[in-house]
Amino acid sequence: MLRSPIATSPKQLPKDANTPTSAFATPTATSARILPTRGASKVSTTTTDEKALCRICLDDSQEHSKLICPCNCKGTVARTHSACLEKWVEVTHNTNCQICGTDYELESYGWKKFRDWSYPRPLSNEWEDVLDFRCCIAWIIYFSRYVYMNAAYGTQETNRQIAEAIGDGVFAKCWWFAFWMNMVYYGSITVLLADQWITENRVYRFRDRRQKK
Structure with a gap:
């Protein structure tokens, strides 16, 4: 029976010092060792000091809504716009974080404008x-x-x-x-x-x- 040339023994494969041993190793680390340029430090600085983004809309603007940390998540998923979170809770009806399980807490910031007040209504439509x-x-x-x-x-x-x-x-x-x-x-x-x-x-x-x- 003929054996496929691919099915060779691990001893026959050439080993390279720069070859990642894990399938999950990122090529960034390998290229950084091969090409140590001046821009490498800038890239790492930009990555660590990257601006906080909203985990819902992926935007860092705070013009219309403030970026807050409503739960105990850390890192890139820690912040979200207050308006985005309100819309998310309204659509999904989830009052807790789906990542860390923390319940979202509400704080009162006073009354609405008088012209925006609503009339009393029944507890439901039943x-x-x-x-x-x-x-x-x-x-x-x-x-x-x-x-x-x-x-x-x-x-x-x-x-x-x-x-x-x-x-x-x-x-x-x-x-x-x-x-x-x-x-x-x-x-x-x-x-x-x-x-x-x-x-x-x-x-x-x-x-x-x-x-x-």
């Missing part, structure tokens, strides 16, 4: 949340009148007028039970709606984890 939103508005109006009557006429006079309207029997007990239950339920809904409205009308930015000098 019919239950839409119904809760409308009932919550009606409850706030009703409860505001109850508070006004207590402030203007006093608690005793207000309770007396309510007793004249609903009586003092079983119906009155059911009415007061429903009143306090609605106050607890729609009070919690009001807190959630207020928190959502505040979040939508404030300016948030991702926290820069770089240590300030």
Whole structure:
């Protein structure tokens, strides 16, 4: 059987001192030893002192957005534009770094401009949340009148007028039970709606984890 000339023994292959022994060795190191020119030091300096780039858009400009370090990554993937990261989170719905696993943290930077404020809205587009939103508005109006009557006429006079309207029997007990239950339920809904409205009308930015000098 004829053997292929390629299948030779490793002892028959010529060894060169400048030949990289690993398949992952970069040719840059070999050429640097063969051609030690004056530009070699400049190349290494440029590589080490290279400007920081955004790992999303690969741009170093900070004209429209600031370069920040939102996670614990180091090196060339450490920085990103705040606007690029906001768009990335909005599209991918990932609130943590896919490399180091660090959760992105938000910091509040005040309110939006008044003309940019949005109106309160339901917690979602589901019919239950839409119904809760409308009932919550009606409850706030009703409860505001109850508070006004207590402030203007006093608690005793207000309770007396309510007793004249609903009586003092079983119906009155059911009415007061429903009143306090609605106050607890729609009070919690009001807190959630207020928190959502505040979040939508404030300016948030991702926290820069770089240590300030």
